[in-house]
Amino acid sequence: MNDDNSRELYDRALSVMPGGVNSAVRAAIEPYPFFVQKGDAGHVIDADGNRYIDWVMGLGPLLLGHSLPEQVQAAIQQKASEGPMYGTPTAVEVDLAEFVVRHVPSVEKIRFVNSGTEATVSAVRLARGYTGRNKIVVMQGGYHGAQESTLVEGTHENPAPSSAGIPQSFAEHTLPVPFNDEDAMREVFEEHGDDIAAVLTEPILANYGIVYPEDGYHEFLREITNEHGSLLIFDEVITGFRVGGLGCAQSEFGVTPDLTTFGKIIGGGFPVGAIGGRAEIIDGFAPAGDVFQAGTFSGHPVTMAAGLETLQFAAENDVYNHVNGLGEQLRSGLTEIVADQAPSYTVTGTESMFKVIFTREGPGKESLEEQCSAGCRQRPTCPRYDTCPKNAADVKNAETDRWRRVFWGQMKAQDVFLSQNQFECQFVSYGHTEADVEATLEAYKNAL
Structure with missing residues (x-):
């Protein structure tokens, strides 16, 4: 994947902006962020022409996606x-x-x-x-x-x-x-x-x-x-x-x-x-x-x-039915993937929000049948209840470095743009499709 233009832009930015960015979280991507040229529905295209499925959606404002009605x-x-x-x-x-x-x-x-x-x-x-x-x-x-x-x-x-x-x-x-x-x-x-x-x-x-x-x-x-x-x-x-x-x-x-x-x-x-x-x-x-x-x-x-x-x-229009339905598909699919490949991790989110938190402890793989099916709901009868995050400190104690330094790059290499660290939310938009969800779930399978 070519990123020459993004690297050159970041080099220029470092000379004129602190950390090369105008909001600190944007510099969390290492060794440097990619620079976006334009958006298209549920995707972004960077300065080198690379296309990504975008689950960041401007950190939340873009309910309708990049292509406005x-x-x-x-x-x-x-x-x-x-x-x-x-x-x-x-x-x-x-x-x-x-x-x-x-x-x-x-x-x-x-x-x-x-x-x-x-x-x-x-x-x-x-x-x-x-x-x-x-x-x-x-x-x-x-x-x-x-x-x-x-x-x-x-x-x-x-x-x-x-x-x-x-x-x-x-x-x-x-x-x-x-x-x-x-x-x-x-x-x-x-x-x-x-x-x-x-x-x-x-x-x-x-x-x-x-x-x-x-x-x-x-x-x-x-x-x-x-x-x-x-x-x-x-x-x-x-x-x-x-x-x-x-x-x-x-x-x-x-x-x-x-x-x-x-x-x-x-x-x-x-x-x-x-x-x-x-x-x-x-x-x-x-x-x-x-x-x-x-x-x-x-x-x-x-x-x-x-x-x-x-x-x-x-x-x-059917905006909320669309985004919430895709969110449900994402979290349900992620719950199955995590149970199979990383049973200590926790799928979180609701409606059109989602995230996988790399929690360090969890129940045994064999006991997950009764878990929350599409994102943690703090249900006392869920087998994950004792180990799922209840507050910010629980999230901070997760494998945040693994998420950012290893997992994020693996997802980017599969053309999926996730939020820049373990803490920021991810969002579904009206511009996303079931094909975007399927491609993203496949990427999670490979990265986890």
Whole structure:
């Protein structure tokens, strides 16, 4: 496989960009990333003309794949041709806001911003402003963007910045606890309940190997935050409009958060973020309230048009049946392959998300008949239950180097593009086909 052009581009990039990239995860590919020239349905073509089945899908935004339906493409082109942006409101941002409010259970009002990071930054600020409290509870290993309040590691007794450049005094207001650990959450509230503004969590840990919640966990979070007057924030930047369809993951789990952050799909592949929730809370944003939030590019008309047309197309066509069906085929096929060739590994994911986590321990091959059939659901009767990942630490303890340094390259050599490390999610799009699934399963067989 020729990669001369990608190597030359990366060499040039190293001279003018830190690490040769504009987002750190892109440099996880060794010895250097391939540079994409264009997308085609469920595939990408790199700068050397190599074609890959693409399960990264821009790290999640591309629900429809790379080849947009005509009506979506036309709406984007129309808005772009009318002028880049204006610094005033436009009708299309109202249209998209109304669509989201109509379909997402918890959202009565919404504020559009420019990235998932900006959404979570603003949601944390809003929670603090609304409650008059300082502390935020997060899940260990959970990712909520490149922001000071959540780039924190350690335990709630000893939180510390996970990045240089963040003062320890910032980290002291963030309390990390393990996902799926009710006892740890109770302990945090016993110690700090009067100063906890919010619990911030993904409904499914989707940036750390895909970890499903145990039955009743989100209901517990809803109860304990209500009891202590704290807010519950669901970070649906990844799961929003992917899990649970147009109602998002919160509708799938039947739990209504106070605030929800969005990104990725809500912008149809263009830069976007959003914060939605109860009107009385969202009205805390300026100019209606005292919590300052603003942005030159917020509600950008091209992004709003792309998001609206993407979601309308999904509502009017068989998008979710298609992507969820292919996701089920992938996970079911992977479950069979793993049981036969690598029985300690765990297949995870739901609907149009999937991953194989290289867990080091598992039940004996002979006892896997009753396992979850298409992705871990934290089912206590599953023979994998005692060894499947329950939180980010469990995923981190998997064979992450083997996944990245050996397995990823073997899949690339078979023209399959997977996410750049063990932790990032993989996604099915409307552009993928059953042939893509079959080719990918065959590649997994060979690589495992």
